[in-house]
Amino acid sequence: MKRLQKNSVQAPSSIIMIRPHKFKVNPETSVDNAFQAKVLPDADYSKQAFDEISMAAVKLEDHGVTVHLFDDPLELTPDSVFPNNWFSTHKGGHVAIYPMKAENRRLERRQDILEMLKKEYRVQDMIDYSGLEQDKLFLEGTGAMVFDHIDRVAYAAQSDRTNPIILERFCTHFNYEPMAFSAKDSNGVAIYHTNVLMCIATDYALVGLSMIEDDARRAEVVERLEESGRTVIELSEEQIAKYAGNAIELYGSNYRILALSQTAFDALTDAQKSLMSESTKLVPLNIPTIEMAGGSVRCTIAGIHLSKRG
Template sequence: MNGLIAMPSIQAPAAVVMVRPHRFTPNSETAADNAFQSLAAKEAAQAVGGAAHREVTAAVERLEAEGVRVHLFEDQGDRDTPDSVFPNNWFSTHPGGHVAIYPMHAPSRRRERRADVIEMLKSRYRVQDVIDYSGLEQDGLFLEGTGAMVFDHLARVAYTARSNRADPVALERFSTHFNFEPMLFDTADEAGRPIYHTNVLMCVATEFAMVGFDMVPDQRRAAELRARLQESGREVIALSARQIADFAGNAIELSGRDGRILALSQRALESLTAQQKTTIQRSARLIPLSVPTIEMAGGSVRCMIAGIHLSLRGA
């Protein structure tokens, strides 16, 4: 960043919600459509759960050391919520005091929604309204938060990969209420399966974006995605299918004490090329977090972090 501190950005929240798991395990209920997931059949559940608990603890400490405000919640272990470590899927926050609660595809994931998280947001931040879309589950309509949608808060675009976790009807309803332009597109991995969540495919930061264009089979649509990102003034970094598999797209830009940072996993960092790292570091410092156990569940650092795009009370 040439010695300069990057200015704060509404794209890069300074506060986040994270959940420390107590009974973490890859979720067999979500494995059917999550090709990034690997079941830990040969490892004791207790060992896997303990490792995940330690990984979240270390990640929180690292982010707090960088000056990010972390609201850490403990997993409610009696509710059978193996994916609770990924809170970004069930709620999102937005500038102006708006909060959304989302319909989740897997029944086990619906139990992750917590009133205490919403109450904390209301007590610590300026919340004007909470719109709850979870009733759409009864109609078979799902939209899994900032997993299903990758937001450009600056240009007001909701990039969304079509899947059974991102229904176009639910997306249209959300976009109308929250004033986003929906940009829906189809994806496919090497086996022709849709990518389960958009946020493993792309990351939109303030001055750059990382996208796995090779996994968008319609080349015209891929070109439209690239053009839309470039129109917003961002430098676009193309990620390979191998880098996507290593969770390079599952990163999140945050505002720390000394400027903007890009939080990503150690595995993701190691998959990036020198040129890609240079591009990122023009505007954000790379902060790798070691989360190999959590990545067994098919998500990485971005999935673990729910950004708070709200104003603090009294600020």
């Protein structure tokens, strides 16, 4: 229990979630998201998605996590349930706003969320990269990058949604070391977002190692994670497809939890769960409707790595 009780800069205690009122699978993102269900765009899953986020937020609050829950009533923003792509927050009061590939996803950026952050937390500056959309340069937040907040490393799978120029620029501004690599599934399709491939917690990292193409780069990723003192837990491609890598460590009521989907939890082996449970309490959230849109629990959560005011 002692390891679970340890607070960590890796695990935020406050998060933002968006509850959709007009949820549907986004046709604009289906081109390069192999995880996305191929369902009719006009199929209405709004009530299920609304209920899933509502119940997930309550469950996380039951474990002591502060959840800032926002509603989205708009029809033009089908992926607004995934706020982690358009902004991120960082220790020291820094906020980044990101350029998004799909035009309808750019509408997800909300001034009221940024104003809440400035009101409730200590925000020193906001760096806005969204203007780079006009140059077709994209970096979709903590979907594109998986952060090691302790060792200051930004892991990034190369894709149209992760531009290397902006990655370098972001890492210079925010003091991270970039570690980019090529990752593809067995069909040769590039992994669209890094956060479906890997999850970094305080004491371990979940990684779909076999999907990192270059042997030397794969070894470097493992070495870098192990140098940070983490146990590397390898996930199979089948487990990645079940969103086992799309999880996030949070800090709740004096203990750390790993928020993941029920789909992901069911895909993990008993041995993997046992190892993870040594330092985090596993909290599965049931969001099968949301997962049809090509993202899971990690995608629905924007962690707040800022100091609370007062």
